[in-house]
Amino acid sequence: METKGIVIAGVGGQGSLLASKLLGRVLVNEGYDIKVSEVHGMS
DSSP, X not given: OOOOOOOOOOOXXXXXXXXXXXXXXXXXXXXXXXXXXXXXXXX
């Protein structure tokens, strides 16, 4: 299987954490092996 990369970026309150969690759940339910990383910092 070919490796793909998806980057979801945003500034506080834009929903990027929610979007990554939802996308992650969908992909796991479809049988994909996923890695998720969250980086918190000051914008």
